[in-house]
Amino acid sequence: MTxxxxxxxxxxxxxxxxxxxxxxxxxxxxxxxxxxxAGVAAxxxxxFLPGRGxxxxxxxxxxxxxxxxxxxxxxxxLAVDAHLAYYYKRVITDRLWEDVVVPARARGYRRLxxxxxxxxxxxxxxxxxxxPDAVAGLLVLAPYLGEPELAxxxxxxxxxxxxxxxxxxxxFRGVWGFLRGYAAGEPRPPLWLAYGESDRxxxxxxxxxxxxxxxxxxxxxxxxxxxxxxxxxSEFLARGAFPGTIRDPSPAx
Numbered sequence: 001m002t003x004x005x006x007x008x009x010x011x012x013x014x015x016x017x018x019x020x021x022x023x024x025x026x027x028x029x030x031x032x033x034x035x036x037x038a039g040v041a042a043x044x045x046x047x048f049l050p051g052r053g054x055x056x057x058x059x060x061x062x063x064x065x066x067x068x069x070x071x072x073x074x075x076x077x078l079a080v081d082a083h084l085a086y087y088y089k090r091v092i093t094d095r096l097w098e099d100v101v102v103p104a105r106a107r108g109y110r111r112l113x114x115x116x117x118x119x120x121x122x123x124x125x126x127x128x129x130x131x132p133d134a135v136a137g138l139l140v141l142a143p144y145l146g147e148p149e150l151a152x153x154x155x156x157x158x159x160x161x162x163x164x165x166x167x168x169x170x171x172f173r174g175v176w177g178f179l180r181g182y183a184a185g186e187p188r189p190p191l192w193l194a195y196g197e198s199d200r201x202x203x204x205x206x207x208x209x210x211x212x213x214x215x216x217x218x219x220x221x222x223x224x225x226x227x228x229x230x231x232x233x234s235e236f237l238a239r240g241a242f243p244g245t246i247r248d249p250s251p252a253x
Contacts, residue, residue: 026085029099033057035065035077043110044075044245047100049082051118052144056081062226064233071237075113075245078104082123096127101134111136113242117229118201119144122175128189129178135189137242141229142195145179145204146172152203159183160211183211194232196222215239 033056038044046068048059056079059065065077080100086092104112113136116124121143128135145151150171157163161183165173181188193212195205197219209217218235222228240246 024083024085026083026089026091026095028095030086030095031056031081032100033060033079033081035060035079037069037076038074039076040108042074042076043108044113044242045104045109045111046073046075046077046113046115046242046245047096047104048077048079049096049114049116049120049123050079051120051142052084054117054120055083063230067230067234068237068241071234071241072246073237073241074247075242076109082120084119087119087123092123093126093130096123097131097134101127101131105134111244113137113139113245115139115141116143117141118224121145125175125178125191128191129175132187132189137190137192139192139194139236139242141232142199142201142205142224143193143208144201145175145208148203150176151207154207160207179208179211182208190216192216192218192236194218194220194229194236196220196224196228196232198222199224199228 050056050058059079068077078100080096082092082096086095101112112134114124114127116122116138118141121140122145124138124140125143128138150173153165154160154163154176160176160180163180165177182191191212193205193208193216195202198221199205201224209219218232220228220231220235222231237246
């Protein structure tokens with residue numbers, strides 16, 4: 001089930017209506033900001049997707065990229081200006097595929113990792129949902145996974161592993177159907193989840209966490225804000241981040 005068929009426009013429209021600003025236009029191709037690392041020859045690219053109202057530049061301005069380099073992340077980094085308009089028009093997955101993944105493959109990158117914050121976490125998941133073979137790993141920080149009614153339905157069914165909800169165009173059932181595969185042990189790209197325990201969307205985070213191995217879940221005090229995300233990102237880096245992308249940053253003796 002793809003994003004276009006399984007994800008509801010009403011839920012996205014609710015996000016859109018809550019914004020006081022008019023979204024920037026969904027330009028084609030998507031605007032990206034490159035931060036070179038070890039280069040294409042190393043084979044790895046880490047793609048960052050921002051949350052609602054954020055920009056591609058925020059990852060550098062908020063210190064996430066400096067923290068990554070200090071921790072020894074060698075991969076090239078690409079920050080994508082995947083803002084709300086792409087979700088509202090339901091073209092986010094197509095644009096990520098055509099404007100990010102396909103060019104990355106053409107340049108010679110062998111592994112693509114995706115970091116998504118809030119709404120960007122949803123974008124990362126739906127990219128993996130439609131193109132699982134294109135994603136080597138995902139870190140979703142406080143992902144937006146819909147409103148609490150569906151989460152309560154899944155909990156009432158005994159959790160993701162037992163939930164048998166059919167995909168629907170009215171809500172996020174298609175997305176949760178894909179996530180159910182993690183609970184069922186089905187082939188999926190490796191997924192790490194990080195969230196603040198006081199996050200306003202923690203009802204969905206806890207539900208997803210119950211379907212993942214403990215070592216792929218990071219939870220810490222904090223809400224739905226950059227302070228919490230910076231701390232969680234630092235913890236993810238301290239654990240080694242995506243396999244094979246971290247090198248010892250200490251100078252040779």
